[in-house]
Amino acid sequence: MFEIAICDDSIGDRERLAERIGKNMSESDKFRIHEYDSGISLLAAIKNIRFSIIFLDVQMNEMNGEETAVRVRQLDNNVILVFYTGFAEPSPRSFEVQPYRYIMKNMTDEVMDRYIRDSLDKMIELGQAPLLSANVNRERLFLRADDIVYIEKYKKNTRVHISESSIRIYGIKDLDSSEVPDIRVSEKLETIYERLKKYGFGYPHDSYIINFKYLVYCTSKILRLKDVDTMFQITRSKAQEFHMLKEEFMLSKYKDGI
C-alpha cells in the first residue's frame, strides 16, 4: 500500500492532481491519497503515517512549501518530494529539499502526466526494492533499500549503516545513548550486492556496498556519503562497474524523456 500525500491550499488544484494521480497509477498497485490544506496539518500527519510520496504546493499561506519541505526532511529523509507550483520559484536553499520533480500547474496534461508517472514509478521502484532482514540486539529489523546508507564487511558477516531519520523512525537508538547498536546481516556482501544492485547500490570496494542516494562526493577514486565521516576508496578493479551503475542511477531520472 502506497500512502500518497497532497498538500495544497487550493481545493481545485488538489482535486485535479488527485485525479491525474489516479489515472497514472496502475490498477494492481494499491494506494491511498491523503489531502492536506496546509503544511502544518501535513507535518502533524507525518508523525503517524509513513508517506511514500508528497506532492507539495510551493505557494501556501501560513507556512510555505519550502519551509514545509525542510521540516518534512527533518522527519523523513526518504520520502519522495514533488513540488507542485504555479510559477517558477527560486531554487531551494537546502539540498535536502531538492524535489524529485517540479510540476507546473500550467503544464499541459501530457507533460504533467509524464512527470507524475515518473515520480510514481520512482515510488514504486523504491517500494519494490527487497527488504533486508537484519538483527539488532537479538531482534529482527526489516530495512528498506532507502534506509541503508552503506553496508560493510564486519567480522564474519556484514554490518549495515542506516540513515539518521531511519534510526529515528525505527527507534533503535536509546535516547540517552549516543551509540547506535550494531545492525547485522548474516549474509555475505557479494550476495547482498547481487540482490541490491538493481535498486541503486554500488560495490566500490571488496568491503562495502553503498547507496547512490546518499552519495555526496565521488571522484574516480574516492567517495563520501551523506553524514558519514569516513572516506571510501574505489578499487580499480571495481571502478568501471561502479561508475557505470552510478551514472545509470543518476540518468534514470529523465530516461523516458524530458
Place this chain on the structure above:
Amino acid sequence: MGNDLLSISRLLFCGADVYMLCRFFAAIYPYKTITRKRIIYGIVITFLIFFINAIGSPALNFTTVPLVYYIYIMLLFKVSLTNGMAYTIIYFAFVGGREVLFELLYRLIIYNLPIYIPPWFTAGGVYFLIVEYIIGYLFLMYIEKYMKRINISNNNVFSWYLLIVPILSLMISSSFLYMDFPKPVTVQLFMFGGAVLLYFSNAAIFIILEKYTDMMNKIKYAELYSVKRDMETEHFQNILKINDHYRCFMHDVHSYFSSFRLLALNGENNKIVEIIDELKGKIQKETNLAIYSSNPVFNAILSERVSKAKEHEVEFSLFVENNINMDFISDADMISMFGNLLDNAIEAAEKCESGKRNVKIKVFMGTNYFLIFNIENSYNVKIKKDGDRFLTSKADSKHHGLGIGIVMSLAEKYGGSLNLVQKEELFVTTLTISAYSGDQNANFGTQRV
C-alpha cells in the same frame, strides 16, 4: 662429474632464455607475427641454442648465440636492424652480468663456507641454475615496467651512447671470470659487490631514462595546459562583454521608450519611425539572446553554442531542469567544463552528413547532491583511445585532446567525474559534479588534481 649439457633440464633453461629475450623485446617493440608463428620460432630457436650449448665450446657459444638471438628478434618484432642489434647487446649484457654475478657468488660461498656447489654444467648444478634464472626473471620484470613507459618504439633513432654501459659491464664482468679468485675475503667481497653493481647499472639506465621522459612529458603537458587556459580566459572576457552589452541594451530600451512617449505626445511620428528603423538591425541582433538558465554565464555559454550549432546546421536540443543552482561553480570553471564539452559535441556532430547532425543536452540534478550534464551527439569519426584516455581525432593533435583532460581534472575538483561512452551511433558524455557543500568537503572542493 659428467657433462650434463644434453638433458631435458638444459633444454628447459634454453627455453627460459628465449622466453625472457622475447619478453624483453615485447616490452619495447610490437610483434609482427601471430602467436602460433611466434611459438614455432621460439621452439626452433630453443633447440638451436640447446645444440650449440651441447657442443660445449665457449668460443662457438659466444659468437653464434647472439647471432641466433638477433635473427630471432628480427623475425618476431617490428624493429629496425640497428635497434635490434643494440637491444640484443643490451639483453646480452643482462644475461652475462647475471651469470658472472652468480659465478662469483658461488665462488665466494665455496671459498668461505663448508658448502660445495657443483659447476653449472653438471647435473648437480641445475638447482643452483634455477635460483639464478629466477633472479634474472625478477630483474627483467622490474625493468620491464620502466621500459614500457619510455616508449622507445615511438622514437626509432637509437642513441648509441646508451650502449656504453651495457658493453662496459659485459666486458668487465666477463673479465672477472678469467681472473684468479683473490685470497683475502675483503677483496672477494669487493669483487662480488662490483659485479652486483655492474649488473644493476644496466637497470639504472632504463630507470633514469624513464624518469627523464616522464619529466619531459609533464613539462610539455603543463605548457600546453597553460596555453589552453589562457585561451579560455580570453573567451571568458568575451562572454562577460556580451553580457554587459546585453544589459546596456536592456537599459537603453527603457530610455528609448521614454523618448518614444515624449515624441508621441508631441506628435512627431516620423521621428519615431526613423529611430525604429535605425534600431531594427540592432534589435534583430540582440534579440537572438535567449534565457536558458538563471545563471548568466551558463546562459551565455549555452546561447553561444546554440548559435554555433545553428550555423553548422546541427540540430540542438536543450533541457535545463527548473531552478537548478549552479552558483557553486566558478565562472571560469563553468566555461572550461561546459564550453569544452559542448564544443567537442558540436564539432563531432558537424562532421556527420546533414540531417544526421544532432546534439542533445540535459542538465539536471541526478540526485539531491549531484548535478548532471549529459550530452548525446551523433558522430562519424571514431575517437582514438590510449588506455582510458581519449585522444583527439583532430589533425593538429598536438594542441587538442587537452580539453577532455582539463574537464576531467575540473570534474575531480568538484567531487565528480567525467564519463565518455562511444555507442554505435551516439557519443554520450556525462559530467557528474557534486553540488553538496557540507563542511567535511570544504577542503575537498579546492583540491587540485
